[in-house]
Amino acid sequence: MVQEAKKLYKTKPLDCWGWAKELRSxxxxxxxxxxxxxxxxxxxSAHSRVLGAGLENHIHFGGEPYGATLAQFPELAxxxxxxTEARGYARDLCAYMRLYWGSAxxxxxxxxxxxxxxxxxxxxxxxxxxxWHQNSSELMGVPFYTTEIPQFYPAMRPPDKYQVxxxxxxxxxxxxxxxxxxxxxxxxxxxxxxxxxxNRIHVLWARICELNQAVPAPLDIKSMFALYWPSTSGDINExxxxxxxxxxxxxxxxxxxxxxxxxxxRSRVLHENQPPWYALWFFREMEKYGCICIGGxxxxxxxxxxxxxxxxxxxxxxxxxxxxxxxxxxxxxxEECMHMLSVLHFGRYRMxxxxxxxxxxxxxxxxxxxxxxxxxxxNRGCEGLSLGxxxxxxxxxxxxxxxxxxxxxxxxxxxxDEAQVRDRLEAFMESLGLKKLEP
Amino acid sequence: MLxxxxxxxxxxHQYAQDWKARTGKKVFGYMCTYAPEELIYAAGVLPxxxxxxxxxxxxxxxxxxxxxxxxxxxxxxxxLQGRYKYLDGMVMGHSCMHIKQAFDSWVTxxxxxxxxxMFIPQIVTHPKAKEYLTHEMTxxxxxxxxxxxxxxxxxxxxxxxxxxxxxxRLLREIYELRKQDPPPVSGSECQDMVVAGQLxxxxxxxxxxxxxxxxxxxxxxxxxxxxxxxxxxxxxxxxVAEQVEKLGANIVADDLCAGSRYxxxxxxxEKDRLAAIAARYLDRPACPLKDVTSHRYRLDHILKxxxxxxxxxxxxxxxxxxxxxxxxxPVISKFLKEHNIPSYFIELDVTFPEGPLRTRTxxxxxxxxxxxx
Numbered sequence: 009m010v011q012e013a014k015k016l017y018k019t020k021p022l023d024c025w026g027w028a029k030e031l032r033s034x035x036x037x038x039x040x041x042x043x044x045x046x047x048x049x050x051x052x053s054a055h056s057r058v059l060g061a062g063l064e065n066h067i068h069f070g071g072e073p074y075g076a077t078l079a080q081f082p083e084l085a086x087x088x089x090x091x092t093e094a095r096g097y098a099r100d101l102c103a104y105m106r107l108y109w110g111s112a113x114x115x116x117x118x119x120x121x122x123x124x125x126x127x128x129x130x131x132x133x134x135x136x137x138x139x140w141h142q143n144s145s146e147l148m149g150v151p152f153y154t155t156e157i158p159q160f161y162p163a164m165r166p167p168d169k170y171q172v173x174x175x176x177x178x179x180x181x182x183x184x185x186x187x188x189x190x191x192x193x194x195x196x197x198x199x200x201x202x203x204x205x206x207n208r209i210h211v212l213w214a215r216i217c218e219l220n221q222a223v224p225a226p227l228d229i230k231s232m233f234a235l236y237w238p239s240t241s242g243d244i245n246e247x248x249x250x251x252x253x254x255x256x257x258x259x260x261x262x263x264x265x266x267x268x269x270x271x272x273x274r275s276r277v278l279h280e281n282q283p284p285w286y287a288l289w290f291f292r293e294m295e296k297y298g299c300i301c302i303g304g305x306x307x308x309x310x311x312x313x314x315x316x317x318x319x320x321x322x323x324x325x326x327x328x329x330x331x332x333x334x335x336x337x338x339x340x341x342x343e344e345c346m347h348m349l350s351v352l353h354f355g356r357y358r359m360x361x362x363x364x365x366x367x368x369x370x371x372x373x374x375x376x377x378x379x380x381x382x383x384x385x386x387n388r389g390c391e392g393l394s395l396g397x398x399x400x401x402x403x404x405x406x407x408x409x410x411x412x413x414x415x416x417x418x419x420x421x422x423x424x425d426e427a428q429v430r431d432r433l434e435a436f437m438e439s440l441g442l443k444k445l446e447p
Numbered sequence: 448m449l450x451x452x453x454x455x456x457x458x459x460h461q462y463a464q465d466w467k468a469r470t471g472k473k474v475f476g477y478m479c480t481y482a483p484e485e486l487i488y489a490a491g492v493l494p495x496x497x498x499x500x501x502x503x504x505x506x507x508x509x510x511x512x513x514x515x516x517x518x519x520x521x522x523x524x525x526x527l528q529g530r531y532k533y534l535d536g537m538v539m540g541h542s543c544m545h546i547k548q549a550f551d552s553w554v555t556x557x558x559x560x561x562x563x564x565m566f567i568p569q570i571v572t573h574p575k576a577k578e579y580l581t582h583e584m585t586x587x588x589x590x591x592x593x594x595x596x597x598x599x600x601x602x603x604x605x606x607x608x609x610x611x612x613x614x615x616r617l618l619r620e621i622y623e624l625r626k627q628d629p630p631p632v633s634g635s636e637c638q639d640m641v642v643a644g645q646l647x648x649x650x651x652x653x654x655x656x657x658x659x660x661x662x663x664x665x666x667x668x669x670x671x672x673x674x675x676x677x678x679x680x681x682x683x684x685x686x687v688a689e690q691v692e693k694l695g696a697n698i699v700a701d702d703l704c705a706g707s708r709y710x711x712x713x714x715x716x717e718k719d720r721l722a723a724i725a726a727r728y729l730d731r732p733a734c735p736l737k738d739v740t741s742h743r744y745r746l747d748h749i750l751k752x753x754x755x756x757x758x759x760x761x762x763x764x765x766x767x768x769x770x771x772x773x774x775x776x777p778v779i780s781k782f783l784k785e786h787n788i789p790s791y792f793i794e795l796d797v798t799f800p801e802g803p804l805r806t807r808t809x810x811x812x813x814x815x816x817x818x819x820x
Contacts, residue, residue, distance in 0.1 A: 095777060096776070096777030096780060096781075097773065097774075097777055098773040100514055100768050100770075100773070101770060101773050101774070126508045126602070132569060132739070134771055135543055135569075135736055135770070135771065137773075138569065138570075138736075138739035138740075139735065139736070139739060139770075139771070139774040139775075140774075142739055142740070142741065142743070143774065146740060152740075152741045153741075153742065154570060154739055154740060155570070156568065156569050156570050156739075158568070158579070159541060159547070159566050160564065160566060161539075161547075161550070161551065161564035168586075170579065170582045171566075174568075174575060174579045177575050178570070178573065178575070181573075181574075215525040269762075279594075299650070325535070348725050361544070361547075362551075363551035364555070366550055386512050386513070386514070387512075387514075388514050388681055388752070391515075391544060391545075391770045392544065394512045394514060394515065395544045395547070395548055396506075396548065397512050398509060398511055398512050399510055399548075399551065399552060399555070400508075402509060402510065
């Protein structure tokens with residue numbers, strides 16, 4: 009059953025698209041040649057990249073974005089996960105981690121040998137993270153330091169002073185450890201600049217995501233996954249910030265001019281959780297029905313700075329946070345820097361560690377971004393983002409939002425059942441009253 | 448005497464409801480052995496751990512993704528099925544995201560008057576962890592007092608610490624007897640005692656333990672057999688140990704949360720009682736998520752126990768999809784091998800099939816025999 013593909017909106021490619029890709033390439037180029045470039049290379053989870061930013065010429069090799077990238081190289085990825093499994097690790101552990109460990113074990117990346125970091129640093133925003141990098145440090149024979157962020161419940165309330173202070177104290181200890189381990193001086197001003205810049209980048213990304221509330225949506229999720237990368241994983245530098253300022257302008261212009269990501273947009277869905285990185289065609293498939301995927305909690309929160317709250321109707325809602333500098337001013341001492349770092353961690357990562365926050369965010373996005381349906385990925389490869397995924401679905405159903413759940417693994421394609429997912433998506437599109445449009 | 452512990456486990460709901468009726472007091476459920484029971488007990492409330500039912504269920508799928516461990520799904524299912532309607536509250540001490548999910552879904556969907564989540568530091572060796580956890584204990588105490596309308600006095604705390612320490616001492620004394628070769632008590636009997644303790648008023652449990660201790664001391668030793676240790680995650684199904692011992696082995700030690708991890712260390716009294724309790728929870732034998740730094744002190748503890756109890760082989764048991772233990776098991780297996788202790792991995796689900804467990808354990812025991820030859 010097909011219907012005429014009537015183009016309702018004008019569309020055009022994004023001017024910033026190539027720049028986003030270039031930022032990613034440059035980042036990996038610098039990591040692969042860190043030694044020749046005289047850079048201090050740390051590793052750990054992507055969000056830990058700011059932790060070493062008080063060192064001159066520092067660059068961070070983030071485990072999750074690397075796993076997502078590696079997932080797109082089928083043969084090497086399989087070799088990597090199998091190398092990890094051969095060491096006795098279970099197949100249902102974090103897929104990014106299994107790729108990362110495997111890549112280190114066989115000393116191969118898509119671009120050359122595995123870039124051995126000088127040290128590994130970690131803040132615990134997911135229960136898997138410290139265990140991941142405890143093992144990474146043993147595997148690679150490099151020093152390891154972990155900090156942790158206290159979790160709390162319900163997550164919709166702010167953390168108390170003790171919790172913030174506890175995390176801040178650990179970050180301060182970590183700085184001492186970094187200085188001692190690397191025998192390099194920590195520069196508080198450099199760190200403050202990076203922290204404030206990263207936060208501004210997160211606010212910019214949130215503003216870009218907010219613009220996708222427009223009908224037609226100026227951006228589609230598949231493109232957004234490339235565009236959000238620098239904010240979650242890229243270098244924290246002037247160019248990255250400039251990229252987001254430029255992208256925000258471009259997206260604003262698209263909204264003002266009614267330029268759509270999908271010329272045939274007639275229905276909107278959100279997607280919760282990481283995507284199957286090796287099968288992003290999934291999002292193009294729904295576009296054949298005139299259905300655009302506008303984003304979701306994972307995409308919005310991981311790279312963006314949001315405040316979740318309960319509105320006057322008692323419903324979950326979200327708004328962009330002010331920059332940390334607007335809220336707390338510029339930090340002048342190490343103590344103030346660490347306090348700020350702690351506040352930012354609590355704000356941004358509760359979505360990952362709390363089921364109630366994930367449920368609230370899903371409902372808030374469904375309302376704010378005017379979706380007709382929601383697609384949720386039950387992710388076999390991520391313990392952290394599987395927290396609350398089923399409850400987010402219950403929350404959406406209770407709001408009358410039609411949902412579809414599918415099972416996959418964000419980075420291990422051996423667990424991808426294409427026919428089943430395609431069938432399920434087609435059935436869901438039809439249940440939303442959509443027919444496939446003529447090409 | 449010893450079979451009474453299993454009877455209580457089998458009739459846990461009846462026990463809790465009878466206790467409630469005869470004392471007129473409240474009963475709280477708790478998830479994970481990191482919940483500080485002493486505070487709940489000092490508030491005059493019976494803390495009861497929500498353990499597995501070991502029955503297949505189909506009600507948790509809507510709330511917890513199936514790749515989370517079967518234990519957390521089993522726990523939630525029992526709440527959703529109304530098996531714990533008598534509970535007046537639910538408390539959780541953070542250990543992992545899986546059980547945190549069960550807690551969230553429970554307090555969201557199962558009517559309950561009181562609930563409290565407490566974060567327990569994962570970097571338990573951090574110099575500021577004790578101060579931080581003391582703060583968490585203080586908040587919990589205040590919240591309990593407010594929620595229940597009671598005052599938790601220093602005297603009540605002292606009594607709770609005393610009752611719990613006595614309990615730990617008695618269990619430890621019983622475990623010490625397992626150093627004998629052959630031991631006078633089986634691993635499954637010991638686990639029955641520990642599991643019953645997680646469900647009972649500790650004062651009553653203490654009386655039963657004291658009697659059991661006398662009985663065990665006067666017993667003849669068990670038949671000689673390979674000395675095994677159970678190491679791993681949530682495993683409250685004492686049937687596992689029972690099956691293994693039916694094959695002629697003796698389980699002489701364990702590192703389980705439904706085993707020695709639950710009671711191994713005591714609260715060391717100090718002026719600030721909450722700080723003393725905090726220190727106990729930080730110092731206790733760790734689960735994998737409390738052992739996250741560059742020195743894996745969990746390994747030290749396991750090795751010491753294995754050596755003290757003259758362990759000849761270890762069964763590494765784990766709930767399917769349990770991420771924390773999946774991280775540690777390959778490391779423990781390698782570590783034990785380096786110390787000439789063979790190990791064998793067994794994955795558990797809500798139910799376990801006896802046949803395959805028997806076959807696999809037999810194979811392991813035969814392997815140990817061959818190693819001896």
